[in-house]
Amino acid sequence: MRLVLTVLATCAALPAAAEEAPFCGGISLVGSWVGGASETSDLTGADQLVDLAARVPIAGHAVHLFSLSEPGTVRADIRAVPDGDPYAAIYDETGNEVASDDDSGGDLGARIVADLPAGTYCLASRSYETSILDVSVLLGPADLFEYGDLLPPTRVVAPETGGCGADDVALFSETPVDAATLETPIAMTAPAAAQPALQFALAQEDLAMTITAVSETGDPLIRLRGPSGEILEENDDFDGLNARIDLRDPPGLGVYCVEVEDLDDGGTPITVTLGAFDPVAERLRRLARMDFAPGPDDPVQPEHLGELQTELVATAPSSQDAIWFTMDLPQGGLMVLEAVATDADPELRIFDRAGREVAHGDDSFGSFDSFVAYRAAPGRYTIGVRARGDDPSGEIRLLAERFVPAQ
Known part of the structure; x- marks a missing residue:
């Protein structure tokens, strides 16, 4: 068990360690040195973690100061007590934000792992809540932490780095990557202006990889260059505004470089992650997006609704991941499907027995509901329903009707 040094600091009642002066370029007039x-x-060479208790005021922040006499990797875990949604950022002594995070620590907790040069820094804890928030802050050299069930660490490059081909380009890894390296994805976070490129050397042939770029408010674009500087892939808006590249068949060993742009020009942090390509997870992800219908060997199996003689009705929870149904048409006719919801934006797709998509519906007749009319032959059809957008709620009702020509 590791020893932990405990310090109490609040913004409502300042302890003796708190000082009033412009800190870190003036981001705050009040702050507490983590060691008193x-x-x-x-924190350079520390053999104990610092455990801080802080109170974050409404629309304010709790600031803790620390220094590094030598460059090092620092980690901070910020969690609400007993619950809440904290946000954390590290500033250098001139007031530049060099690292930030929200929700990477699990359970809405923030976690920062930053490679920092020697200097003085401010760790600012903020809150998305509309009331005072109590937080616990665990801070110290990253190698003192035992990660346990936490997510893979997000590594943050503090100083500005160069683009592809520059001597100071940021590195995903100091050593060439192989399958063992990428068992835990490598994530690095910084604004695109500060970290325009990330480089890695591939040490294993035929190693399929996935590269993602995610930002809460930015619009990331990533461009992958191969060992000869050629553009292999480029992506923007793969999932919402976030970007993704799946490199299933890399051209060979050598040095690869990921160029990062923010089309929103907001200067917001972008997390770029390099990991091993997982074909099973990729198939499940595409099934969730209704890129194709589930097959007999997929873990996702549709609910069978029976024969569509005249009308069938089913309900599904409003989920961003597809819910699947099958139904049989004993005779041909006009098949009409509607997906209706009050608190979601439903989308539906119809696939025939050969797995071909034959119809798609979304936002029909000036509403968010979906409507499809398809002249169908007899046979079994698979229907996928999902909710588009963020935070869907309630249920989606699926109505299927069959019409035949009048005799």
Whole structure:
């Protein structure tokens, strides 16, 4: 068990360690040295973690100061007590934000793992809540942490780095990557202006990889260049505004470089992750998006609704992942399907027995509901329904009707 140094600091009642002065370029006039004073707050070579308790005021932040006498990797875990949604950022002594995070620590907790040069820094804890938030902050050299069930660490490059081909380009890894390296995805976070490229050397042939770029408010674009500088792939808006490249068949060993752009020009952090391509997870992800209908060997199996003689009705939870149904048409006719919801934006797709998509419906007749009319032959059809957009709620009702020509 590791020893932990505990310090209490609140913004409502300041302890003796708190000082009033412009800190980190003026981001705050009030802050507390994590060790009680500047000379005892150097994290370089520390053998204990610092455990801080802080109170974040409404529309404010709790600031803790620390220093590094040598470059090092620092980690901070910020969790609400007993619950809430904290946000954290690290600023250098001039007031530049060099690292930030929200929700990477699990259970809405924030986690930062940053490679920092020597200097003085401010760790600012903020809140998305509309009331005062109590937080716990665990801070220290990254190698003192035992990650346990936490998500893979997000590594943040603090200083600005160069683009592809530059001597100071940021590196995903100091050593060439192989399958073992990518068992835990490598994630790095910074604005595109500060980190326009990320480089890695491939040490294993035929290693399929996935590269993603995610930002809460930005619009990331990523471009992958091969060992000869050629553009292999480029992607924008793969999932919402986020980008993704699946490199299933890399051209060979050598140095690869990922160029990162923010089309929103907002200067917001973008998390770029390099990991092993998982074909099973990729198929499930595409099934969830209704790119194709599930097959007999897929873990996702449709609910069979029976024969569509005249009318069938089913309900499904409003989910961004597809819910699947099958139905049989004993005779041909006009098949009409509607997906209706009050608190979601439903989308539906119809696939025939050969797995071909034959109809798609979304936002019909000026509403968010979906309507499809398809002249169908007899046979079994698979219907996928899902909710588009963020945070869907309620249920989606599926109505299927069959019409035949009048005799």
